Structures are given as C-alpha cells and as structure tokens.
Amino acid sequence: xxxxxxxxxxxSRTTYRLADxxxxxxxxxxxxxxxxxxxxxxLLTVDVAPLDAYRILLFGAFSTPIRFGDMVMxxxxxxxxxxxxxxxxxxxxxxxxxxxxxxxxxxxxMIPLRLFPDLPPPLLxxxxxxxxxxxxxxxxxxxxxxxxxxxxxxxxxxxxxxFLASGIALYLILxxxxxxxxxxSSGTALLPRELWLPTVGSLRLAPLAPIIALVSLVIVWWxxxxxxxxxxxxxxxxxxxxxxxxxxxAVKRMAQAMAGCGLLAGLAGTLQVLGVFHQLIPNISSGxxxxxxxxxxxxxxRPIWVLPVAVVFATFTVGSVQLPLTLGIDSSIAGVxxxxxVLAALVSRGLMQRRRRA
Amino acid sequence: MxxxxxxxxxLLILFALLLGAxxxxxxxxxxxxxxxxxxxxxxxxxxxxxxxxxxxxxxxTEPPAATEAPTEEEFVFGMILVGPTNDGGWNQAHFAxxxxxxxxxxxxxxxxxxxxxxxxxxxxxxxxxxEELINQGAKFVITNSAEFADGTKLAAEAHPDVxxxxxxxxxVLTGSAPSNLTNLMGxxxxxxxxxGCAAALQSxxxxxxxxxxxxxxxTRRLVNSTYLGAKYCWENYRDQPAxxxxxKVTWIxxxxxxxxxxxxxxxxxxxxxxxxxxxxxxxxxxxEGLVEANKASxxxxxVWAVPYDYEDACAQGEDVCLGVxxxxxxxxxxxxxxxxMEGRFESQWEWIGPDWNxxxxxxxxxxxxxxxxGLTPENGALLDDFISKLADGSLNxxxxxxxxxxxxxxxxxxxxxxxxxxxxTPQLLEGIEGQSAP
Numbered sequence: 001x002x003x004x005x006x007x008x009x010x011x012s013r014t015t016y017r018l019a020d021x022x023x024x025x026x027x028x029x030x031x032x033x034x035x036x037x038x039x040x041x042x043l044l045t046v047d048v049a050p051l052d053a054y055r056i057l058l059f060g061a062f063s064t065p066i067r068f069g070d071m072v073m074x075x076x077x078x079x080x081x082x083x084x085x086x087x088x089x090x091x092x093x094x095x096x097x098x099x100x101x102x103x104x105x106x107x108x109x110m111i112p113l114r115l116f117p118d119l120p121p122p123l124l125x126x127x128x129x130x131x132x133x134x135x136x137x138x139x140x141x142x143x144x145x146x147x148x149x150x151x152x153x154x155x156x157x158x159x160x161x162x163f164l165a166s167g168i169a170l171y172l173i174l175x176x177x178x179x180x181x182x183x184x185s186s187g188t189a190l191l192p193r194e195l196w197l198p199t200v201g202s203l204r205l206a207p208l209a210p211i212i213a214l215v216s217l218v219i220v221w222w223x224x225x226x227x228x229x230x231x232x233x234x235x236x237x238x239x240x241x242x243x244x245x246x247x248x249x250a251v252k253r254m255a256q257a258m259a260g261c262g263l264l265a266g267l268a269g270t271l272q273v274l275g276v277f278h279q280l281i282p283n284i285s286s287g288x289x290x291x292x293x294x295x296x297x298x299x300x301x302r303p304i305w306v307l308p309v310a311v312v313f314a315t316f317t318v319g320s321v322q323l324p325l326t327l328g329i330d331s332s333i334a335g336v337x338x339x340x341x342v343l344a345a346l347v348s349r350g351l352m353q354r355r356r357r358a
Numbered sequence: 359m360x361x362x363x364x365x366x367x368x369l370l371i372l373f374a375l376l377l378g379a380x381x382x383x384x385x386x387x388x389x390x391x392x393x394x395x396x397x398x399x400x401x402x403x404x405x406x407x408x409x410x411x412x413x414x415x416x417x418x419t420e421p422p423a424a425t426e427a428p429t430e431e432e433f434v435f436g437m438i439l440v441g442p443t444n445d446g447g448w449n450q451a452h453f454a455x456x457x458x459x460x461x462x463x464x465x466x467x468x469x470x471x472x473x474x475x476x477x478x479x480x481x482x483x484x485x486x487x488x489e490e491l492i493n494q495g496a497k498f499v500i501t502n503s504a505e506f507a508d509g510t511k512l513a514a515e516a517h518p519d520v521x522x523x524x525x526x527x528x529x530v531l532t533g534s535a536p537s538n539l540t541n542l543m544g545x546x547x548x549x550x551x552x553x554g555c556a557a558a559l560q561s562x563x564x565x566x567x568x569x570x571x572x573x574x575x576x577t578r579r580l581v582n583s584t585y586l587g588a589k590y591c592w593e594n595y596r597d598q599p600a601x602x603x604x605x606k607v608t609w610i611x612x613x614x615x616x617x618x619x620x621x622x623x624x625x626x627x628x629x630x631x632x633x634x635x636x637x638x639x640x641x642x643x644x645x646e647g648l649v650e651a652n653k654a655s656x657x658x659x660x661v662w663a664v665p666y667d668y669e670d671a672c673a674q675g676e677d678v679c680l681g682v683x684x685x686x687x688x689x690x691x692x693x694x695x696x697x698x699m700e701g702r703f704e705s706q707w708e709w710i711g712p713d714w715n716x717x718x719x720x721x722x723x724x725x726x727x728x729x730x731x732g733l734t735p736e737n738g739a740l741l742d743d744f745i746s747k748l749a750d751g752s753l754n755x756x757x758x759x760x761x762x763x764x765x766x767x768x769x770x771x772x773x774x775x776x777x778x779x780x781x782x783t784p785q786l787l788e789g790i791e792g793q794s795a796p
Contacts, residue, residue: 064493067489070486074481166618166619170619181574181575181784182573182575182795183573183574183609183611183793183795184572184573184574184611184612185572185611185619185620186476186505186572186612187476190508202516204483204485204486276483277483281476282476282616282619283476283477286476286480286481287480318481321479321482321486321487321490322490322493325471325491325494331479
C-alpha cells in the first residue's frame with residue numbers, strides 16, 4: 001500500500017494535489033474518529049465519562065506552563081525519532097531497532113560527560129551531542145550491515161540489537177558507572193546541575209530540545225522531498241532492484257537512510273540524558289522509539305506530518321498523568337488511544353486500498 | 359528487496375508495546391489479594407484506585423467535625439509511591455499508614471500516585487508526579503523511595519510553600535535538604551535481627567538465603583542486621599558453631615521485579631530452594647520469596663520464609679511464614695502531618711525504633727514483628743526471649759569485634775557501632791556470602 005502512496009507523490013505531484021489533500025485529510029480524520037469510538041467504548045466500560053477523559057487527554061497538557069513544558073520535552077525526542085523513521089520508511093526499511101539506537105545514543109552521550117566534566121558546559125554539550133549522534137548512527141549501521149551484508153531482515157536485526165543495547169546500558173549502570181557505594185538498576189548518579197541543559201525559569205522545558213528537533217525535522221523534510229538524494233531513496237523504497245538497474249546505488253542509499261535515522265535517534269537519546277533524566281537509566285529511551293514507530297505508521301514517509309502527530313501523541317501521554325488523580329482511571333488509557341489511532345489508520349488505509357483496486 | 363507488509367510491522371509493534379505493558383504488571387500480581395481487613399479500608403484492588411472514594415469510605419470513622427470543618431480549609435496531603443499500593447510490602451505499608459493518618463486527622467484528605475518508576479510510567483519523573491499532587495491541592499507530599507531522593511529535593515526547592523517528607527532518605531542528615539523537607543525512617547535493624555533469629559531457630563540445614571533488592575547503605579545494614587540476629591540465635595539458642603551457618607544474599611537490582619531489568623525474584627527464590635536453602639528472608643518490596651516457599655512446601659519440601667515490610671505479608675503463605683518484620687508508619691505520619699496542619703513543621707532526620715513496651719502496638723510502635731504460623735511455639739518462646747534482650751538493652755548486636763567482608767574492621771573489640779556508622783554501612787559483614795558493592 002505504501003508503494004502506491006509514495007508513487008503517487010513521485011509521479012503526480014501537481015495533477016493530483018487537491019485529491020491528495022482530500023485523501024490525506026480523510027486518512028487523518030477517519031482514523032481519529034475510529035480511535036475515538038474505540039477508546040470511548042473502553043472508557044464507558046470502566047464507567048468514566050468519556051468527555052472528561054478526552055478533555056484531560058487532549059487539553060490537559062496545555063493547562064499549565066509546567067505541563068506544556070513536559071509535553072515539549074517528550075515531543076522533542078519523539079519528533080527526532082519519528083523524523084528519522086520517515087527516512088528509513090521512504091527507503092522501504094523497517095527500523096525497529098530505533099529503541100536501541102536511542103539507548104546507544106544516550107550511552108555514547110554519557111561518555112564525554114564522564115570523561116571531561118570540567119570542560120565548559122556549552123562545549124561539552126556539543127561533544128556530547130556529537131557522541132550521541134555517532135552512537136545512534138553506528139548502532140543503526142550495524143543493523144543495516146546485518147541486512148545488507150548478511151541478509152538478516154532489519155526488523156529482526158533491529159530487535160536483537162535493542163536487547164543488546166539495553167543490556168549494555170544495564171551493565172554500565174550496575175557496573176562501571178554505578179553510584180559510589182551502591183548498585184541499583186535505578187540509574188547512574190545525577191549529572192552535576194551545571195551540565196543540565198538550561199531550562200526556562202522553573203519549568204523543565206529546555207528550549208534547545210525543541211529547537212534541535214525542529215531543525216532536524218526541517219532538514220529531513222528538505223532532503224527527502226527537495227533533494228535528488230531523497231528521490232533516490234524513495235525510488236529504492238519503491239523497487240530497489242529497478243532503482244539499482246537505473247543507476248541508483250540502492251545499497252548505499254539504504255545504508256545512508258539507516259545512518260540518518262540512527263543519527264537522529266542518537267540525538268534523541270542525548271536529549272533524554274542532558275535534558276530529561278540527567279542520568280543514564282535502563283529505560284532511558286522511555287519508549288520514544290516505539291511511539292515514534294506508531295507515529296510513522298500514521299504519517300508514512302511524510303515528514304511534515306510528523307510534527308502535529310508527534311505533538312498530539314506527546315499531549316496524550318502528558319495529559320494522561322492526571323487521569324488517575326482526577327478520574328480514577330489508569331493513565332495507560334493514553335496508550336489505548338494511541339494504539340487505537342494507529343489501528344484505525346491501518347484499517348481505513350486498507351479499506352481505501354481495496355476500494356481503489358475495485 | 360522485499361517489503362514486509364505494514365500490517366506485520368504494526369502487529370510487531372503492538373506486540374512489543376503489549377509486552378511492555380504486561381511486563382510491568384507482575385510486580386503487583388503475586389500480591390494482588392491483600393487481606394482487606396488489615397487496613398480497615400475497603401479492598402483496593404485496582405492499584406490506581408481513585409483517592410476520593412477511599413477518602414469517602416474512611417470518613418465515617420472520623421469523629422464528626424461538623425462544627426469546624428466547613429470553616430476550616432481542607433488539608434490535602436499527597437503520597438508518591440514507587441510501587442503499587444497493594445504489593446503486600448513496602449508500598450502497602452505506606453498506603454495503609456496514609457489512610458491511618460487521614461482517619462485520625464479531621465479535615466485532611468489523602469491523594470496519591472503509585473507505581474512511579476521508569477518501568478511502570480516511563481515518561482513520568484518524580485518531580486512531575488509531585489507537581490500533579492500539588493496541582494490537586496496537596497500542601498504536604500510524602501515520597502516513599504530511596505530513588506526519590508533527588509526528585510524530592512528538587513520539588514521541595516521549587517515549592518517552598520509545600521512541606522515534604524522523604525521516607526528512608528537522609529538529605530537532612532547530610533545537610534543538603536531545604537527547610538521544608540524532613541526525613542523519616544524506622545529502625546528496621548531490630549526487625550531484621552528478629553527475622554534472622556527466627557530463621558536460624560527454625561532452619562534444619564542452617565542455610566539461610568536473603569532475597570536482596572538493590573545495593574545501598576540501607577540494604578547493606580539490613581542484611582547485616584539479619585545476619586547478626588541469625589548468628590546470635592544459631593550460636594546461643596541452637597548451640598551451633600557460627601561457621602556452620604550459611605548466609606547468602608542475592609541482589610535482584612531494584613526494589614521489585616522489573617522484567618528485563620532486574621533479576622526475576624521468583625526465579626531467584628526457586629534457585630535458593632534448589633540450592634538447599636531452607637529459609638528465604640525477603641528484603642524486597644514484594645512477596646515472591648514467601649509465595650515460592652509456599653509452592654515448594656506444597657510440593658513436599660521443607661522451606662520457610664520471612665517476608666518484609668507489611669504487617670499482613672504472611673497472608674500469602676501462612677503455613678510457611680515464620681513471621682514478618684514490618685513498618686508501622688501511621689502514628690508518626692499522623693503526628694508530623696498534624697503538626698504541619700497547625701503550622702508547626704520541623705525539618706529533621708528521624709530514625710525511630712520499636713516501642714519496646716509493645717512492639718506490635720499499632721498506635722505507638724514504628725517497627726513491629728508478627729510471628730507467623732510456621733514458627734513452632736518453642737521457637738516462638740526463644741524468639742520472645744531474644745526480643746526481650748533487645749528491648750532491655752542487654753543485647754546490642756552491633757558490638758565488636760565485627761569485620762567486613764574484606765577483612766577490615768567495622769567495630770573493634772569491645773566497642774559499639776554508633777548510629778552514623780550503622781546508617782552508612784559501607785560493606786557486608788564477614789561471614790555473609792554475596793556482593794557488597796563498596
């Protein structure tokens with residue numbers, strides 16, 4: 001199905017623009033309605049007024065500056081991950097190893113912080129981001145080389161590398177990087193305060209995080225839709241063998257797409273360390289890679305849509321924290337809504353596909 | 359260049375998310391059926407049960423404060439719990455204590471967020487959870503895990519108008535706490551000595567196993583206390599040489615099971631049993647040690663267990679339970695909260711022992727030990743004798759000579775370790791098998 005989507009964009013950009021827009025909207029609105037119905041049923045079965053729950057899920061994150069800041073700090077790594085995944089998606093690759101790439105990015109970002117804590121913080125942050133990006137990229141290239149060199153499907157290579165990455169993180173946390181005098185899987189010692197990314201007032205919002213995320217997303221959009229490189233990546237995604245025959249270095253483009261995605265995931269991991277947790281914890285990715293995959297299943301290879309969808313997903317998650325306190329329901333209802341959205345999107349996409357074929 | 363279908367990917371991801379979601383529940387599962395009569399509260403099966411209904415349910419037990427309540431402002435106090443409120447251990451003890459305090463403080467209302475840990479709530483940090491409680495009107499916030507030390511301090515600095523109590527912490531002791539933060543901990547060392555004694559009295563094989571959480575000064579001093587209690591009773595009541603007592607600790611890495619991150623306590627407990635240990639002493643928040651001992655016992659083996667933290671913990675395996683050392687936070691919480699309601703808050707580091715007149719007095723004793731059905735009456739009598747020696751001060755187990763695992767001296771011959779030395783215990787004692795992480 002995604003073959004036709006991408007193909008439509010490639011060949012008939014101008015002719016079908018209006019129809020495309022209607023199509024996009026239908027694809028966004030229908031899943032949303034479907035997901036609302038599904039979630040409403042869940043809410044009704046646990047005896048909660050759905051409107052109250054939706055008010056909190058949709059607007060709760062905007063109710064106070066603190067919550068808004070938390071939403072931005074969740075949306076930023078999510079945008080990086082989802083943006084990166086549009087690259088691999090365009091290349092026809094399924095980078096399920098993104099969680100591991102976030103973790104490796106976080107681990108790599110910790111290295112300069114531990115080695116040179118006395119450097120001036122801005123310089124140290126730059127080195128840390130560079131290390132994080134490199135860490136994520138290397139991990140992604142590992143998955144890519146398993147796919148391209150050894151013929152291991154990148155899905156399974158990625159999943160395997162995810163386990164390996166969290167294993168390394170755990171080893172470091174319980175071993176060489178543990179807090180002095182203790183061994184706890186709760187995490188390494190907090191970074192010194194001067195190494196935390198600067199925040200706005202008393203909020204946890206570090207402005208650098210959304211800036212990095214948005215700039216990265218713009219670059220992804222640019223290379224994917226305005227550069228020849230992006231065109232070639234799409235061509236590889238459509239039909240690698242054909243693209244190869246037409247002179248596109250398919251293997252190279254696939255590896256580059258993976259590397260690009262890993263780089264962005266590594267930046268996300270660095271943000272988690274410098275801006276969110278200020279330490280290395282076993283679950284340092286806090287699932288942003290997985291949520292990023294959900295976002296990409298909704299937006300496919302269209303980076304522009306990453307921003308709104310990632311913000312909506314982050315809004316659900318941050319808003320849901322209030323649910324147990326105010327309505328007495330578990331905050332995992334946000335996960336239900338996110339999952340239902342993706343499910344409904346896949347179903348409606350499948351139905352449209354069938355209609356088109358008929 | 360095949361393209362795996364999107365549906366397959368979606369299924370995989372949903373599966374992974376489901377795995378993640380399921381992965382976090384087992385911590386609560388083995389303990390999902392606490393005895394409701396214990397707290398006097400209605401059964402709180404869903405761990406995210408709303409605060410309001412329980413508040414309403416306990417209100418009838420309060421004296422009618424109708425004359426003052428309408429004019430007085432409601433005092434909301436909140437609690438951040440690291441695990442589920444029904445874990446049959448550490449968190450349930452805190453939860454019960456908060457309900458105890460609410461019932462005794464007219465005009466107070468208790469709200470909480472539980473399962474605040476990176477496995478159950480990956481995107482929620484302690485400060486964020488505290489923020490939600492304050493948004494709901496909390497004027498006093500209790501945080502209940504050593505893991506919350508940094509977050510509690512940050513939140514206290516950000517909210518100088520809210521009082522904070524960090525249970526088990528020592529920020530006040532180390533001088534790093536702001537003035538609106540206080541620390542409280544119970545001298546569980548005594549409870550653990552009783553636990554160790556009960557284990558040594560009842561063990562046939564003289565092989566005791568300690569199911570440890572993560573390694574830090576608190577958990578080290580509790581393991582040491584257990585060992586000292588066991589060693590004393592092994593030598594003095596069983597008349598056995600100390601070196602014939604095996605005492606082993608295995609650390610799982612956190613306070614409770616986090617699949618993929620910690621060792622699985624169920625697995626560790628079964629390993630203990632298969633290695634021939636016949637008493638499992640728990641140091642973790644949940645009750646896997648007792649549950650597994652119970653299973654092994656049903657299968658015909660002789661295995662005992664000593665759970666931890668919560669007075670009703672034995673309920674999940676009465677027959678194999680030798681007893682439980684538990685925290686009773688309620689009375690002191692009530693005093694501290696009551697003082698705060700009247701504007702008298704004091705930032706201090708408190709480390710409170712049992713009420714030696716009656717260690718199980720629910721209204722006075724911070725630390726208690728309830729004997730289990732598995733402990734024979736004869737051993738129960740010996741344990742009582744041991745407790746009476748602790749109570750009258752004639753026996754102080756932190757008396758030298760005591761050496762650390764690496765052979766260095768902890769307490770010299772004839773000397774007694776002071777509070778600070780015990781609180782900051784840097785190593786396990788000589789004679790204990792297991793990692794110290796100095």
